[in-house]
Amino acid sequence: MAKRTVPLVLLLLVVYGVCVPASAQVCRLLGQPALPLLSAQKDINIGAIFSFHRSALLKMHPFTSEPELDIMINKNFNLREFKFAQTLIFAIEEINNNTQLLPGVSLGYKIYDSCSSIALTILSGMALMNGYEETLSDTSCSRPPAVHAIVGESNSSPTIGLASLVGPFSLPVISHFATCACLSNRNIYPSFFRTIPSDYYQSRALAQLVKHFGWTWVGMVRSRSDYGNNGIAAFEEAAKQEGICIEYSEAIFKTDPQDQFLKTVEVIKKGTARVVLAFIALGDFVPLLKVISQHNITGIQWVGSESWITSRTLAETKEYRFLSGAVGFAIANAKLVGMREFLVNVHPDQEPNNELLKEFWETAFQCSFSNSGSGGCTGSERLAELQNEYTDVSELRIANKVYTAVYAIAHTLHNILKDIKSSTKSSKGERPTPQKVLEYIGGVKFTIKTGEEIFFDASGDPVARYDLVNWQPVQDGSLQFKNVGFYDSSLPSEQHLQVSQEHVLWAGDSGQLPVSVCSESCPPGTRKAVQKGRPVCCYDCIPCGEGEISNGTDSSDCFPCDLEYWSNESKDRCVLKVIEFLSYTEIMGMVLCIFSFIGVLLTTIVSFLFYLHKETPIVRANNSELSFLLLFSLTLCFLCSLTFIGQPTEWSCMLRHTAFGITFVLCISCVLGKTIVVLMAFKATLPGSNVMKWFGPLQHVVSLTLIQMIICVLWLTISPPFPYMNLSYYRERIILECNVGSALGFWAVLGYTGLLSILCFVLAFLARKLPDNFNEAKFITFSMLIFCAVWLTFIPAYVSSPGKFTVAVEIFAILASSFGLLFCIFSPKCYIILLKPEKNTKKQMMGKSSPKTL
Structure with a gap:
């Protein structure tokens, strides 16, 4: 069976070759070429x-x-x-x-x-x-x-x-x-x-142009094609880098139904952006322009791409006069010699x-x-007469x-x-x-006859060069293209865009630059806070906090001032902080100075009064030497308060604390001496007793004061006080104060003074039952009670008082304790000297009365 099949196939092939026409054996194109x-x-x-x-x-x-x-x-x-x-x-x-x-x-x-x-x-x-x-033959491929x-x-x-x-x-x-x-x-x-040039460059050029004019809020219309989609995508990327936000982006195509164009027009009408970028092909733009002209939309600043920005058809159509003021990049213009003659010589008779x-x-x-009648072409028409x-x-x-x-x-x-x-x-x-x-x-x-050098880069693109074109009206009602700048990518980046803004005519034939922003610029002293759910160009202006500034418009953040600076009222500049210290020129300083001088004056008057009556019994009976030394020390106490007023310096800081410590110890030592003198006068009754010899007033005053002086010398040697700018207590001002240096030294001085005060108070309290006519122990007790109360109150007040009030509290404590000692110890004696001279006799001083309880 297989042997019979082979001759049968050969027979069929021969019959096919004889019966099929020769033309059918050639490859033939299906359809029409x-x-x-x-x-x-x-x-x-x-x-x-x-x-x-x-x-x-x-x-x-x-x-x-x-x-x-x-x-x-x-x-x-x-x-x-x-x-x-x-x-x-x-x-x-x-x-x-x-x-x-x-x-x-x-x-x-x-x-x-x-x-x-x-x-x-x-x-x-x-x-x-x-x-x-x-048809294709064997020679077709060669x-x-x-x-x-x-x-x-x-x-x-x-x-x-x-x-x-x-x-x-x-x-x-x-x-x-x-x-x-x-x-x-x-x-x-x-x-x-x-x-x-590629739209890669045009899109970036448009983004730089929009940024150059300060437009951060724009609408966009594009062609629904590769040209529009890719162009706008590149623009959006560049716009994001420039800080430009897009309110809407509509896409259209020339074959869209009328409803689509109406929808786009409604978006433009409802939008708040006053600038619209049309990155759109000319064929897609014309149907949209027709709808816009029907709705009479004006006041829009149009920014165009090279596709339509030099379209003579649009410029010569009066219905599109709302495009007046449009700006956009166009390919650089050129003049081709002989071009017009060639164009007008075209005629159907040629072919x-x-x-x-x-x-x-x-x-x-x-x-x-x-049409052979009216409206028919004769061929005799002349293109040269057309425009x-x-x-x-x-x-x-x-x-x-x-x-x-x-x-x-x-x-x-x-x-x-x-x-x-x-x-x-x-x-x-x-x-x-x-x-x-x-x-x-x-x-x-190569270089063409227009003078432009032509070559391609690795991507097959030429160098990007654009003219910046502005649509400006002419007398016949049409619009002309006026060059107002250029963009050249071959120049350094900061020179890519060059604009002659003074020659630009804006939308509505206005010379005023349109404003298209979602939010007004934030002035200096504020920062931008983006509104929730909206683009970054939509923001609120938040004032900078205390101690922060922004010195430029549209700052995205506020910046803290340096430690020694503070923001001014408008929060746009850092100024030196106010330096605070207790000054002689301010009211509080003046008041304290007045009280200090009053204390010195009263002490001087008492001293003068005592000097005039130094031979009287009341002065002699209370150890006149200690009284005068006490008055001298009180004068120093009143004067040392003045060292706490004024701008702290290295010397004033050392002086104020040491002078305070030494003068007060001298003062307390004198009071203590008076108390001991009273006690010894009544308790040391044995004949030939040497107690008063060893516990004389001069010896214990000198020895007690010397101890305080040694403490102060050690303090000043190891870690002396120094002027210090306190930046931590107040944010808005600097407190210029004296740092005590060694806290141990400071509290040692105060502690020693306090110890003597307590000792004096205890001894005076013990001497309160001695005969009244001679005894001044109860007055010393009251004075020391006031002294201790003042300084015990001073400690929490000193720690909690801010700034210059710390110094004021310390001065007040010095003055209050000094006045307490002055009045409690010396006012009774002055009263007797001036108003009760009959009591200022030896008999009256030596008389005894029954003791009274305190």
């Missing part, structure tokens, strides 16, 4: 894809029958894209007439229409790679490539599709208007180049069978070749990028042919290939 709308076949050809029509309707295939050419072209003809195509042809003809560039080689072109459609762009790209022959490079497309999304398609085949694509930063990824788009030229003519002159987007050569910003792309390909081809000619290894008849063009174009560097 895509043909270029404009073409000229030459030695080396360049492909190009432009959007001659704004949209196309593609029919869905049912896959039940052979597909037909069913593209329904929208008759919305794009004059700007047609101008790009003519610029490409102009550049090619200029190169072909140049004997220095590509001598002996002529360039041709094949230009396709993508109708702004990604699908048609890919279809056109496949046609440019494969050619458009209906023929020269259809094109060596492709120029286009104008929009980012179609260009992404095109670059993805031809990249694996190493066919270079050079775009003149696709700015999406995503196209710089060499891993995904290895054969893509462009003559227009009578070319429907594209006829459609262009009908659009330019608003006529029709199919529209096509004939205007004052704005050749993007057209110049088409021109540059052609020259980049030409210079690359020139370098390849030059190397082939000079190489000994190259075979005869070797021609450039797309792969060679891709290899060489990355290193091409």
Whole structure:
């Protein structure tokens, strides 16, 4: 059975070869080939894809029958894209007439229409790679490539599709208007180049521009496409670094229903941002502008991307006058000599069978070749008499990028042919290939006749240079583009953006810079506190705390002053803290000085009175030497209080405490001596007793005072008092005080004084029952009681009193105890001397009365 099967198969093959026509054995293209709308076949050809029509309707295939050419072209003809195509042809003809560039080689072109459609762009790209022959033969693979490079497309999304398609085949694509930063990824788009800067730079330039004008609260409208999405994403990243917040971000596309545009307009109307960034393709922007004009929305400061900011169509439409004052970055303008003459010489008669030229003519002159009556095209119309987007050569910003792309390909081809000619290894008849063009174009560097130097970086991008354009009205009611600055990424970072702000006209034809912030700037002395649930640009201004400042606007934090400084009332500057000490010039200091001098005066008066009556019994009976020494010590006590007033210095700090300790011990020693004298006079009654000799007043006063002096010397030697700036007690001021140095020395002086006071009080208390006429023990007891009470009260008051009040308390204790001693001991004697002289007799002094209990 198997043996019979083999001859049967061979027989079938022979029958198939005889019966099937020869034409069926050749590979044939299914469907109809895509043909270029404009073409000229030459030695080396360049492909190009432009959007001659704004949209196309593609029919869905049912896959039940052979597909037909069913593209329904929208008759919305794009004059700007047609101008790009003519610029490409102009550049090619200029190169072909140049004997220095590509001598002996002529360039041709094949230009396709993508109708702004990604699908048609890919279809056109496949046609440019494969050619458009209906059949393939054995020689098809060995023929020269259809094109060596492709120029286009104008929009980012179609260009992404095109670059993805031809990249694996190493066919270079050079775009003149696709700015999406995503196209710089060499891993995904290895054969893509462009003559227009990437949106990576434009987005950062726009963020710097917005920040430059102080706008921190902006709204955004973008195209729902790769161009808009990637551009806004890059802007948001840069805006975040610049401290700019976005209130809303709306996405639209030209094919969206009317409700979507109405929704976007409502968002703009309700928004509080006065600045709106439109990172949007021109075709997507026009439908939105129509709705905005219907709602009469004005007062918006528009910031535009390069896609529409130099659109002559928008500028010349009076309904869009609300765009007056718009600012944005545009590609640097250029002047191409001979360009206008070339453009106005285009005529349908040049290619009578070319429907594209006829459609262009009908659009330019608003006529029709199919209409022979009024409104019909005659062909005698003159483009030179028109003034529209096509004939205007004052704005050749993007057209110049088409021109540059052609020259980049030409210079690359020139370098390849030059190397082939000079190489000994190259075979005869070797021609450039797309792969060679891709290899060489990355290193091409040349200067075009406009003076601009052209080269590509590692990502296939040129140097980013932009003009800052401002829309300003002219007398005919239209708007003109005025350059008010530039952005150049090749300059140092601080010089990237240059703005002539005095030449800018803002929204509403105002010379006043618009304000667009979520919250007003926080003045110096406050800090920003972000409102909960809102962007960081929405904040409240919180005053700085005590001792903190912010010396700039919109400070995010308050900064503490140094220890010796404090914030002023407005919290915007640190000032030296107020230095506090008890001064002679202030009221409290004056009052204490007055009391001190009163004490000295009273003591002096008593001394003078005692001196005048020194021979009287009452003065002599109470040991006049001790009385005068006590009065002298009280004078010193009153005077030593003055050393506590005034700014503390090193000497005053040492003087005040030692003088206080020594004078008070001297004073207490005198009082103690008086008490001992009284006791010894009545207790030491044995004949020949030497008690008074050994316990004489001078001896014990000197010895007791000497002990205090030794304590003070040790104190001053080991750790003396010193002036000290107390920064811890008060935050807002400095207390200048005397630090005691050695706390042990300080409390030793006070303790010794207190010990003598207690001893004196005890002895005086024991002597209270001695005869009244001679005995002054009870007065000493009262004086020491007052003295001890004052100083016992002084200790907690001294510890708890703040600042200069500590010194005041100490002075008060000195004065109060001194006055207590003065009045309690000497006022009774003065009373007798002055008012009861009859009692100032020896008999009265020697008389005894019954003792009284205390």
